[in-house]
Amino acid sequence: MTSTDPERRNVRWGRIFLCALAGATAIWMTWRFAEASERRGVIISLMIEGSAALFLLALFYLVERGFTYRVTTMVARQVHDDVVAPLESRVDALAVNIANLQEAVDQRRSEQVRRHHGLVSQLDQPTFNSVTTTLAEAARLNAIEGGTITVQANADPNGIWLTFGWGAFHLDGVQVEPNQLRITVAIANKSRRPRQIVDVVWAEQESVVDVAQKLSDKLRQVGARHVSLQPDWSLTMENLQRSLAVALPADEEQWHTQGPLYELVGSDWAITKAGVEHRTLGVVLTASEFPRTTFPPGPGRQLGEPPEWDPEAPPGIDPDEWRLVVDRSQARLTRLGYAMERGVAFESPSIKTWYPAGRQPRKRAD
Secondary structure, eight states: OOOOOHHHHHOOHHHHHHHHHHHHHHHHHHHHHSOTTTHHHHHHHHHHHHHHHHHHHHHHHHHHHHHHHHHHHHHHHHHIIIIIHHHHHHHHHHHHHHHTHHHHHHHHHHHHHHHHHHHHHGGGSOOHHHHHHHHHHHHHTTOBGGGEEEEEOSSOTTSEEEEEEEEEEEETTEEOSOOEEEEEEEEEOTTSSEEEEEEEEEOTTOOHHHHHHHHHHHHHHTTOOSGGGSOOHHHHHHHHHHHHHHHTTOOTTOOOOSSOEEEEETTTEEEETTEEEETTTEEEEEGGGSOBOOSSOOTTOOTTOOOOOOOOOOTTOOHHHHHHHHHHHHHHHOBOOHHHHHHHHOOOTTSOEEEETTSOOOOOOO
16 A cells, blocks of 8 residues: 655655665675685675765764755745745734724714715805705715705795705716706695796806895796795705705714605604604604505595595694694605506606716716
């Protein structure tokens, strides 16, 4: 059986045996053919040569051991310097990086929060650039639903609300117009579903006063002249700033909503994609709890009009405030009936679609 030990496989036992046999044969022949008077000299010669061979063997053994040690030490040192030491330094650096990883992540998060605070703070002096950069960041993070945010625009919560959006229309995945800062006016009608009245584009060279006058002119042109339909621009921009602070989040109280924000109602309510949320109570009504519209609509109802629904208010909540929150949220979260969903879902890829800046598809190559 052949040994599996590499060192034992390297020993040539057959050749050693042949060499020993040849040497023994040469000694015997020398002894055999020597004269009787010469045999004493043969024995002395063999002893001298054997002693010399043993001495040389010991000498070579010692020299070989020293040479092997020096070569092994040199190779080991070179391997350590060229391979092991750099690897150890990399491992040590990696261990340090892992130990400080959470600290680095926390630092990056703190930097982002500071940047968000800066974006929201610049809205103290609302300009085209301050509004668009903050909207783009909120849209990039999907902090505002659909890339737009709606805010109460005067003291009457049943009056005018303005929707701000910064983006452009795309056709077949290709942007077909420059990004525009568009302000849309929506007023709640009797069905509690907002109806669009008019919208204006805030141009880059225009101030907020210019846009306010342009919107006021358009509202008058369509007959919206009641005091409840006239925006209070100080309140509007204050609510825009507060809404984006909550959405990013960058507010001092760190109110984290559970879904992208549609709008804030009052000081403590948020309508998000997750449902109706309260600052301290969390999600009070989930989006899945909202009823569906019927198709075809019932008697006296309009197509897509939210059904009558009166969910119970949480303990300690003012009934009028709760009714306002439910009405505003139904306009956002009422689910379409099954047949209407099929109709809405049937869309042509060649229909122009609006995308917010920060979440726009890339242009396709020609």
